[in-house]
């Protein structure tokens with residue numbers, strides 16, 4: 299956060315597990331997985347693991363956490379991919395049967411990058427499933443709707459499942475086209491999974507955007523700031539959904555721990 303001190307901090311890499319009444323289980327991202335360690339053994343990819351050291355205990359892997367809830371990998375109907383950074387997709391290969399849903403613009407951008415550019419932008423090709431093309435569906439092909447005043451100032455949403463239960467919102471800037479997810483949980487009420495559009499809820503509340511140096515890994519800093527401002531505005535509304543950033547420990551503790 300701008301104005302913060304320079305020190306190491308711990309970031310959780312969170313995953314969303316959603317149970318839909320008719321579609322079954324869906325995931326929002328997969329977080330880290332063993333595949334990350336294999337993909338970052340050699341140069342130059344090992345530099346990635348040096349810059350952001352990853353600690354993953356066996357009981358913290360997604361497969362294990364799902365198994366603890368009685369859910370098998372084959373039970374996952376769909377994985378909504380926020381963006382293709384390694385901390386969000388490292389577990390994709392653990393779900394060989396899931397339908398994959400991502401923004402077309404995001405996929406096209408990743409495909410155009412060379413090996414070093416991918417590394418600079420935190421993408422690891424080795425994490426992608428070999429049959430990605432066969433299982434990938436694009437958010438932009440879903441029906442577009444106006445989410446109305448409840449998500450103001452966001453004016454466009456994608457009806458991801460065709461029943462308006464899960465809305466996809468484009469949150470550009472951190473990467474080319476990041477996918478946010480809006481839904482309603484029977485216990486939590488409305489929620490908005492915002493990926494890395496902000497790294498903490500406090501940053502949004504206090505209008506403290508990331509320091510300038512972080513722009514090195516962003517796709518477009520100006521668009522990031524616009525998205526951040528829109529989320530901050532939404533958060534200030536009394537009826538705002540719970541905004542859940544993928545790396546915000548405080549939000550996770552408050553809502554789920």
Ligand SMILES: [Zn+2]
Pocket residue numbers: 383385386494544545
């Ligand atoms: Zn991330």
